[in-house]
Amino acid sequence: MSLIGEERKDYILNLLNLEGKVKTTDLVDNLNVSSETIRRYLEELEEENKLKRVYGGAVKINISREEPSHLKREVLHAEEKRIIGRSAATLVEDNEVIFIDDGSTTLHIIDYLLNKKNLTVLTNSVPALYLLIDYKNKELLSGDIFFIGGKVSSLQSRVVGSMAEKMIENFYVDKAFISIDGIMLGKGITSFDEERGQFARKLIDQSKISVVVTDSSKFGQVQFYKIADFNKIDIIVSNVDAPKEWKEQLTQKDITWIQAE
Template sequence: MSLIGEERKEYILNQINSEGKVITNELVEVLQVSSETVRRYLEDLEESNKLKRVYGGAVKVNRSREEPSHLNRKVLNAQEKRKIGKAAAALVQDNEVIFIDDGSTTLQIIEHLLNKENLTILTNSIPALHSLIEYKNRELYAGEIFFIGGKVSSLQSRVVGSLAEKMVEHFYADKAFISIDGMMIDKGITSFDEKRGQLAKKMMEHAKMNLVVSDHTKIGMVQFYKMADFRDIDVIVSNVPAPEDWEAELEQMHVEWITSE
């Protein structure tokens, strides 16, 4: 494809608007330019506030800074999230108590827990609750289910608020699986919504091990509410390797990064 610079940028914007993201390697192939040239295009477009660069490409600018609805989040990067869910579930052992935070990525963990024995799952996610009940009724899941109650957010299909936080305080878990909206090595993990972030933080405080599940679009992003520092995380499961310039600090903070297959 032979296009001048501005036409190439226009192509990138069209892809961003239609797909919500672009991937650097794919742009290199389609536009037949070097990765360095693509990087310059993305930098120029970011300076114009037309996109947000992330690890491996760029995503559409969220101008409202509002969290997408659960239904919209569910379909974004669905294949990557399924692989992350499978890799995260492999870290769960029989007889464990686990928190499953609300999120479209943490939701993908559940179907891969059916072969585990004597689990206890606590969640504030309404879709996760529905899945667990369905598996329980079909005798595919034999463990215990605890729903963390409180104020319902209908748009996000989750429970948040002080009542939910107080309920979490009554339990201690082996592992907490946390979904995020952004992470940067110097800013920690972040969420669009402070109430959701506060509840996730409470889960982390009451778990022996904290595991973050995140696809590549969250890497390099910072959102409204800081949930925790990287030193509070034990494991990160993602569909891409850790950024090279993060590796030394991750090792120093004893954070294990697992890449799903």
């Protein structure tokens, strides 16, 4: 494959991240190549497990319509999540009130809070709570811990539901760190689960700054429940740079994109 061919394939993947699907006819017009060439590109990308071909084009691979358990989520893209967590933690200042939600990516933030002073940390995540308690008992964490109560999801090791939403209304936080299951320009951020999505939406309302942490596998994905539009997000932390097609709107909506390193 020539360099121009690789650039065309990158264009196709970037368009998938933007829209979640591509049409062969549009690609023929936009790339000024034959339909046979486009079909070959799509076949090669499918063989690389980067998209799924459908009639008339291709769609981004959606591994599952069901949320994996917390234990399974912990091992998916683990190194990317660790890097994202470390970078997100640099946003936390001494004396701040922060919320860490139940995502497997946000969990990694906690390991990098140990040099911060006098934090107040709220969470609805059972694994996050245990980790915070462990660091607190070892005198490695400075500050207070608040656990949001309510309906417990044993599979996801988190608290959600109307009681949790009501409880979070009593708090205002400086920064909320939020994991997501899908992100797409024009569609916003989404979640597999309605209750989790409702809680995350309420959390955004109660925070001065909302920080979305996500690895690139969530780009171009739209899941069941819409959490919020892009204009509700202040910062996005990811393991890669923003898709170039997103950058103009990110600037217009004053969203800061941080590429974790």
